[in-house]
Amino acid sequence: MTVDNPTVKDIFDTMDYGPAPESAASAVAWLERHGRTFDLFIGGAFVRSASEERFDVINPATREVLARVSQAGEQDVDAAVAAARKAFGPWSALSGHARARYLYALARGVQRHSRLFAVLETLDNGKPIRETRDLDLPLVARHFYHHAGWAQLRDTELVGYESVGVCGQIIPWNFPLLMLAWKVAPALAMGNTVVLKPAEFTPLTALLFAELCQEVGLPPGVVNIVTGDGRTGELLVAHPDVDKLAFTGSTEVGKLIREKTAGSGKKLSLELGGKSPFIVFDDADLDSAVEGVVDAIWFNQGQVCCAGSRLLVQEGVAERMTHKLRERMERLRVGSPLDKAVDMGAIVAPVQLEKIARLVEQGKAEGATCYQPSWAVPEEGLFYPPTLFTNAHPASTVAQVEIFGPVIASTTFRTPAEAVELANHTRYGLAASVWTENVNLALDVAPKLKAGVVWINCTNLFDAASGFGGYKESGFGREGGREGLFEYLVPSWEKRQKSEVRSQKSGGRRQATSEGSESTADETLPSFGMPPIDRTPKLYIGGKQVRPDSGYSLPVFDAKGNLVGEVGEGNRKDVRNAVEAARKASGWTKATAHARAQVLYYLGENLAARAPEFAARLSQLTGASRRAAEAEVEAAIERIFFYAAYSDKYDGAVHATPVRNVTLAMLEPLGVVGVVCPDEAPLLSLLSLTLPLIALGNRVVAVPSERYPLLATDLYTVLDTSDVPGGVLNLVTGPRDALTKTLAEHDEVDALWYVGTAEGSALVERASVGNLKRTWVNDGYARDWFDPVQAQGGEYLRRAVQVKNIWVPYGE
Numbered sequence: 001m002t003v004d005n006p007t008v009k010d011i012f013d014t015m016d017y018g019p020a021p022e023s024a025a026s027a028v029a030w031l032e033r034h035g036r037t038f039d040l041f042i043g044g045a046f047v048r049s050a051s052e053e054r055f056d057v058i059n060p061a062t063r064e065v066l067a068r069v070s071q072a073g074e075q076d077v078d079a080a081v082a083a084a085r086k087a088f089g090p091w092s093a094l095s096g097h098a099r100a101r102y103l104y105a106l107a108r109g110v111q112r113h114s115r116l117f118a119v120l121e122t123l124d125n126g127k128p129i130r131e132t133r134d135l136d137l138p139l140v141a142r143h144f145y146h147h148a149g150w151a152q153l154r155d156t157e158l159v160g161y162e163s164v165g166v167c168g169q170i171i172p173w174n175f176p177l178l179m180l181a182w183k184v185a186p187a188l189a190m191g192n193t194v195v196l197k198p199a200e201f202t203p204l205t206a207l208l209f210a211e212l213c214q215e216v217g218l219p220p221g222v223v224n225i226v227t228g229d230g231r232t233g234e235l236l237v238a239h240p241d242v243d244k245l246a247f248t249g250s251t252e253v254g255k256l257i258r259e260k261t262a263g264s265g266k267k268l269s270l271e272l273g274g275k276s277p278f279i280v281f282d283d284a285d286l287d288s289a290v291e292g293v294v295d296a297i298w299f300n301q302g303q304v305c306c307a308g309s310r311l312l313v314q315e316g317v318a319e320r321m322t323h324k325l326r327e328r329m330e331r332l333r334v335g336s337p338l339d340k341a342v343d344m345g346a347i348v349a350p351v352q353l354e355k356i357a358r359l360v361e362q363g364k365a366e367g368a369t370c371y372q373p374s375w376a377v378p379e380e381g382l383f384y385p386p387t388l389f390t391n392a393h394p395a396s397t398v399a400q401v402e403i404f405g406p407v408i409a410s411t412t413f414r415t416p417a418e419a420v421e422l423a424n425h426t427r428y429g430l431a432a433s434v435w436t437e438n439v440n441l442a443l444d445v446a447p448k449l450k451a452g453v454v455w456i457n458c459t460n461l462f463d464a465a466s467g468f469g470g471y472k473e474s475g476f477g478r479e480g481g482r483e484g485l486f487e488y489l490v491p492s493w494e495k496r497q498k499s500e501v502r503s504q505k506s507g508g509r510r511q512a513t514s515e516g517s518e519s520t521a522d523e524t525l526p527s528f529g530m531p532p533i534d535r536t537p538k539l540y541i542g543g544k545q546v547r548p549d550s551g552y553s554l555p556v557f558d559a560k561g562n563l564v565g566e567v568g569e570g571n572r573k574d575v576r577n578a579v580e581a582a583r584k585a586s587g588w589t590k591a592t593a594h595a596r597a598q599v600l601y602y603l604g605e606n607l608a609a610r611a612p613e614f615a616a617r618l619s620q621l622t623g624a625s626r627r628a629a630e631a632e633v634e635a636a637i638e639r640i641f642f643y644a645a646y647s648d649k650y651d652g653a654v655h656a657t658p659v660r661n662v663t664l665a666m667l668e669p670l671g672v673v674g675v676v677c678p679d680e681a682p683l684l685s686l687l688s689l690t691l692p693l694i695a696l697g698n699r700v701v702a703v704p705s706e707r708y709p710l711l712a713t714d715l716y717t718v719l720d721t722s723d724v725p726g727g728v729l730n731l732v733t734g735p736r737d738a739l740t741k742t743l744a745e746h747d748e749v750d751a752l753w754y755v756g757t758a759e760g761s762a763l764v765e766r767a768s769v770g771n772l773k774r775t776w777v778n779d780g781y782a783r784d785w786f787d788p789v790q791a792q793g794g795e796y797l798r799r800a801v802q803v804k805n806i807w808v809p810y811g812e
Contacts, residue, residue: 001009004781006011006026007183007326007361008388009122011466011705014641014766016440018341019339019341020336020339020341020645021336021338021339021340022119022122022129022133022339022340024119024338026115026119026272027116027120027123028117028121028267028725029122029608030208031066031067031204031356034067035070035425036065036066036067036068037067037068038067038068038069038070038203038204038227039070039222039729040070040072040080040225040226040227041084041207041213041224041225041226041280042076042080042211042220042224042225042226043079043080043220043221043224043750044083044214044218044220045220046746047212048070048073048526049071049073049763050073050075050076051071051073052070053070053071053073054068054069054070054071054202055068055069055070055071055228055229055553055657056754057069057124057201057202057203057204057443057671058349059123059124059126059329059351059381059634059776060125060126060346060347060348060381060382061123061336061338061345061346061381061383062128062383063339063380063381065203065598065799066124066646068122069203069207069227070217070227070228071227071229071230071231071232072197072226072227072232072235073226073231073232073235074235074634075231075237076226076244076454076609077195077226077232077235077239078239078401080127080195080224080226080317081128081166081168081195081224081236081239081241081242082196082241083220083221083270084167084193084194084221084222084224085165085241085337086221087193087219087220087221087222088165088192088193090219091188091191091192091193091219091221091222092162092163092191092192092394092606094191096151096152096153096154097151098186098257098406099151099189099191100151100152100216100471101148101188102188102216102217103144103145103147103148103151103185103189104144104148105217105218106143106185106212106216106218107141107142107144107145107148107215108146108240109212109216109647110137110141110144110181111139111141111211112124112198112366113208113212113241114133114137114141114423115133115236115418116131116175116208116469116743117137117140117205117208118133118136118137118202118685118720118759119132119177119207119799120205120206120208120339120554120685121136121177121202122337122345123204123337123338124176124201124202124204124205124302125173125174125201125348125692126337126345126346126347126381126382127174127300127301127337127345127347128337128339128342128343128345129337129338129679130340130341130342130794131299131300132322132462132775136175136177136178137177139178139179139181139463140180140181140462141176141462142466143178143181143185143407143480144181144244144656144660145464146185146464147185147186147189147464148189150186150189150190150482150485151188151189151190151261151736154191154485155628158190158485158489160491160493160789160793161489161490161491161492162188162191162245162446162489162490162491162495163190163192163489163490163493164190164192164267164488164489164490165192165193165243165244166193166194166195166241166243166244167183167187167192167193167194167195167243167244167245167246167488167675168185168195168197168236168237168239168242168243168244168245168246169183169195169196169243169246169317170196170197170198170210170237170243170245170246170247171183171195171197171198171206171234172176172197172199172237172248172249172305172505173199173200173201173202173348174237174300174303174304174305174348175199175300175304175430176199176202176203176204176206176612177205177206177209178255179207180196180198180206180209180438181197182248182468182479182480183248183420183479183550184196184223185464186479186484186485186487186488187244187246187478187488188222188223189485189488190485190488190489192243192244193222193223193224193449193489194222194223195224195225195226195236195242195570196223196224196225196226196598196706197225197226197227197228197232197233197236198225198227200227200229200230201349201670203227203346204349204466206225206227207225207227207568208468210223210225211418213771214294214421220355221239228379230373230790232250234260237257237260237609240264243266243267244256244266244267244268244269244487244488244752245261245266245267245269245708246266246268246269246479246487247269247270247271248270248271248272248334249299250272250402251271251272251273251428251473251474251475253476254270254272254772254774255769256766256769257270258270258326258766258768258769258772259765259766260770261430261765262703262759262762262763262764262765262766262767262768262769262772263518263759263761263762263763263766263779264762264765264766265761265779267475267487267490268477269469269475269478269479269487270416270476270477270772271430271468271469271470271474271475271477271479272305272428272430272439272470272473272476272772273304273305273402273404273428273430273473273474274306274402274428274429274430274431274470274474275309275399275400275401275402275428276296276303276307276308276309276310276428276431276433277308277310277312277422277423277425277426277432277433277449277451277686278292278293278296278297278308278311278312278408278432278433278435278459279308279423279432279434279435279445279524280311280312280313280314280317280321280435281314281416281434281435281436281438282314282315282316282317282436282440283417283436283437283438284317284418284436284437284455284457285437285457286317286320286321286324287324288322288435288457288468289435290324290325291328292308292309292433292457292458292459293308293328293408294323294328294343294462294737295308295311295459296308296408296433296459296460296493297386297405297406297407297408298332298343298344298397298676298812299460301344301345301346301384301405301406302349302403302405302406302407303347303404303431304389304429304460305430306430306453306460306468307404308408308409308431308433308459308460309402309403309408309409310399310408310409310423311408311409311410311411311421312411312419312423313410313412313413313795314412314413314414314419314592315412315413315414317578318410318607322388322390322410324704326366326388327341327372327536328373329371329372329373329386329388330373330374331595332344333387333738334377334378334383334385335378335383335398336378336663336785337691341450344383344386345383345736346382346405347382347383347384347405348382349382349635350382352382352405353382353405354386354408355403355405356384356403356405357384358450359397359398359401359403359405359407360387360398360403360407362398363392363396363397363407363409364391364396365679366393366396366397367391367393367396368389368390368391368396368398368409369389369390369391370387370388370389370392371387371389371390372385372386372387372388373385373617374563374794380522384405385403385406386406386408387398387406388408388410389407389408389409389410389412390409391410391411391497392411392579392611393410393411394411394422394425395425396409399411400426400427402428405663405746408664416441416445417444417492417632417634419448420445420448423449424448424449424450424452426472427451427472427473427771428470428472428473428474428551429450429451429452429456429470429471429472429473429474429801430451430452430453430469430470431451431452431453431455431470432445432446432449432451432453432454433454433455433456433459433525434454434455434456434457434458435457435668436456436457438462438682439456439808442456442808443806445809446666446804446806447666447668447804449476450471450472451470451471451804451805452467452469452470452471452474452478452802452803452805453469453804453805453806453807454804454805454806454807455469455807456642456662456806456807456808457808457809458807458809461657461659461661461807462480463480463655463657463658463659463663464480464481464665465481465655465657466480466654466655466657466663466665466805466807467479467480467481467482467484467803468484468805469484469663469802469803471802472771472772473771473772475772476772476774476802477565477804481655481665481803481805482653482664483798483803486798491789491795492789493784493787493789493790494513494781494790497783499567499784501707503625506602506685509510509580515804527777534678535799536553536565536566536567536568537565537566537710537713537714537733538568538569538713539565539568539570539574539578539717539730539731539732539733540712540716540729540730540731541577541581541721541727541730541731542581542584542585542715542726542727542730543581543720543724543725543726543727543728544726545599546574546577547568548568548569548570548571548574548726548734549570549571549573549574549577550568550569550570550571550574552568552569553566553567553568553569553733554566554567554568554708554709554733555568556621556710556719558620558621558623558710559622559623560623561622564620564621564710565710567673567709567710567733568733568734569732569733569734569735570732570733570734570739571602571705571734571738572738572742573615574699574732574734574747575732575739575742576746577742577804578701578730578732579672579701579746579748579749580748581673581726581727581730582672582699582700582701582727582728582730583699583727583748584727585699585726585727585728586699588697588699588725588727588728589671589697589698591697592648593647593651593697594647594648595649595695595775596647596648596694596695597644597647597648597695598644599643599722599723599724599725600640600643600691600694600695600795601640601641601644602723603640603718603719603724604640604641604644605634605636605719605722606718606721606722607611607636607637607640607715610718611630611633611634611762612632613714613767614630614636614683614711614714615629615632615633616631617710617711617714618632618633618682618683618711619676620706621682621708621710621711622682622708624671627788631786632681632683632684633683635684635785635786636683636687639684639688639691639791639792640687640691642691642792642801643691643694644696645696645796646688646692646695647695647696650667650695650696650770650797650801652664652667653665654804655805657807659809660807660809660811661807661809661810662804662807662808662810663806663808664805664806664808665804665805666799666803666804666806667696667802667803667804668697668801668802668803668804669693669696669697669698669800669801669802670693670698670750670751670774670800670801670802671698671746671750672697672698672700672701672749673693673698673699673700673701673744673749673750673751673752673753673755673774673800674700674701674702674746674749674752674753675689675693675700675701675702675703675750675752675754676702676703676736676740676743676752676753676754676755676760676764677689677702677703677704677705677712678705678755678783679705679707679708680782680785681785681786682704682707682708682709682711682712683715684712684785684786684791685705685755685783685785685791686702686704686712686715688706688710688785688791688792688796689702689753689755689796690729692792692796692797693753693800694729694796694798695797695800696800696801698800699727699728699729699730700728700729700730701730701732701743701749702729702731702732702736703728703731703732703733703736703739703740704731704733706733706734706735706736709733712731713731713733716731721730725803737760737763738754740754740756740763740764741758741767743761743768744763744764744766744768744773744775745767745768745770745772747771749771749773750771750773750774750807751773751774751775751776752764752768752773752774752775752776753773753775753776753777753799754776754777754778755777755783756778757780758779758780759780760777760780761777761778761780764777772798774802775808776799785798788807
């Protein structure tokens with residue numbers, strides 16, 4: 001109720017808000033100073049696009065045109081990448097302290113111009129000024145400050161890593177400036193140069209940031225900004241001189257990028273869609289939970305990848321929760337984003353508003369109950385009311401599809417186990433929020449949720465010290481925190497590799513081959529009085545030796561071309577069975593790190609007891625001297641002990657986020673991981689690739705060397721006598737390319753490591769698009785399996801886990 005000329009008593013009685021408009025004068029003056037027309041930022045200067053094509057940028061709250069911006073074409077993207085490449089050498093050669101100074105200057109500049117940035121962001125994006133001013137801009141500055149520190153410390157804290165090179169970065173429209181900071185700050189801190197493409201709907205704050213780069217004297221070419229629509233993004237993705245791509249956006253586009261970059265050798269990180277659960281247990285503070293829902297789904301009009309768009313409420317409090325939530329919705333205010341008293345602003349573009357409305361109608365048609373407040377949203381501009389669906393079936397459209405708007409779907413559960421099952425019933429895995437007064441329950445549920453971030457009694461908390469990123473089809477890679485730095489680094493040994501791309505028939509760089517004199521059969525194998533009993537090794541699945549589904553075997557020859565045995569020819573069904581066995585071996589993941597370490601120590605002990613036998617087999621198959629073969633076996637034993645030692649020592653961290661939180665960075669296994677091994681050093685490479693995964697709780701389906709598979713089949717009995725649980729390590733012999741394709745396409749395989757040809761690497765990256773599994777490929781470059789820098793250590797351990805950050809507030 002609004003009263004004309006209200007008295008103080010009327011105001012207190014009604015608690016109506018008066019308008020509190022923020023002046024747009026500074027942002028309008030900036031636009032006018034540029035004639036509301038903007039060029040591209042390349043090589044430290046603003047330049048016209050080659051085509052001189054432009055497009056309109058609108059204010060979603062009024063539908064008015066704010067500016068006209070250049071559409072970058074092929075020549076422009078080429079020029080931007082060339083500028084970044086030219087700047088990369090001197091920028092990466094700068095001392096960490098020098099780069100830290102630049103980042104510090106950028107942070108200070110953001111703070112100096114924070115109001116202009118905030119108002120411009122609100123005009124361009126439609127989000128409330130309270131959010132841009134009080135949340136986005138402080139976080140932007142925080143990211144540049146935080147990464148200035150990492151620039152200073154890189155050479156002492158991240159020894160053995162180097163800059164990737166030229167980074168192509170594509171950011172979305174929901175947090176335009178904050179996403180820029182998330183990507184640019186770590187890239188620059190680690191010594192890379194950047195070509196950034198902002199979203200076509202919201203490019204203005206990126207162009208203002210380009211001016212800031214000029215203001216602080218950032219060297220030309222270190223940051224380049226090319227505006228445009230999806231065509232510009234495609235050009236950046238396909239550019240052959242881009243070393244790293246970072247993309248934030250929809251899962252559908254992320255899959256296309258994964259497919260387009262397959263085999264290119266580009267590093268890739270994807271932060272994609274979400275359908276995050278907001279779980280309310282019956283002991284939760286419901287009033288706090290209601291405010292949590294407001295922040296989870298109506299913050300930024302629900303246009304947040306990690307928005308809590310699925311409300312899961314325990315049955316005993318579901319009715320009360322719904323009643324409180326509907327009451328709260330009536331008091332939300334939707335209106336001009338420049339009004340500081342407004343809770344929700346405008347939807348970013350007509351196409352997004354149409355999508356939201358269409359999906360809401362589909363939800364109604366599917367039988368869910370829809371509630372919207374009694375008041376109407378402004379007719380001028382692109383506005384949509386907060387919307388609550390109740391009785392939404394877990395498989396319904398509104399419970400499964402990312403709407404990316406102010407729409408939440410509610411359903412109930414009875415037990416914590418059912419809550420976890422419903423929460424994980426989605427192809428996404430970006431974030432989750434858990435509300436309960438029982439910290440034991442919270443910390444029991446949090447690790448079971450398949451999400452990269454879990455907030456306890458809070459939601460939508462972000463900080464530069466804490467990594468953010470998803471599981472499953474929400475993408476891979478992390479932004480923020482120490483873990484996010486590795487997206488912009490590459491191991492020094494990998495960077496220095498200059499080996500020629502391996503062909504399918506070529507040998508390796510270094511295996512047990514040429515050291516010493518050429519071996520003979522008498523020298524490598526014991527003499528027997530009669531021929532050995534024929535033995536055709538089977539596959540090793542679920543802790544058992546099983547015959548291949550195909551019914552076929554493949555011959556195995558020694559170094560002199562003599563037939564020495566046969567192995568099973570695994571096929572698609574065998575991979576399926578192996579993956580099922582690995583899935584069932586979840587007890588390995590739940591085992592204590594100490595228990596896993598003990599099993600691996602026992603494995604090393606038992607392999608050592610049979611070292612002469614394995615050395616003889618290596619010498620027989622590869623033609624290596626006895627001494628070289630013994631060296632490979634000894635290296636394999638040492639590698640087992642290395643990862644046994646790390647099993648209970650490679651752990652997470654507590655992040656120093658600047659709020660009253662304990663933010664736990666929990667390292668979690670990837671799940672079921674496929675491993676495709678090379679022919680080089682067949683025993684050592686097999687163990688080097690599988691052990692870090694197993695040590696940290698993953699289960700593995702491995703394809704051993706196609707040329708020398710008997711080293712893997714001989715390992716079966718060592719595994720059996722070492723208490724390795726069935727299903728933890730499954731070995732499928734057979735044609736490498738066919739089995740690789742099957743593993744890459746399998747939706748129940750969570751990640752795939754491949755060392756082989758360049759063509760095989762491309763196949764893995766392309767075929768993994770289905771469930772966007774994490775991949776690690778060698779792009780055809782050989783790896784020295786005897787070199788501890790290249791073949792063991794932090795890079796392997798880091799890639800064997802994913803980071804989940806759990807935010808736990810404390811204090812009364």
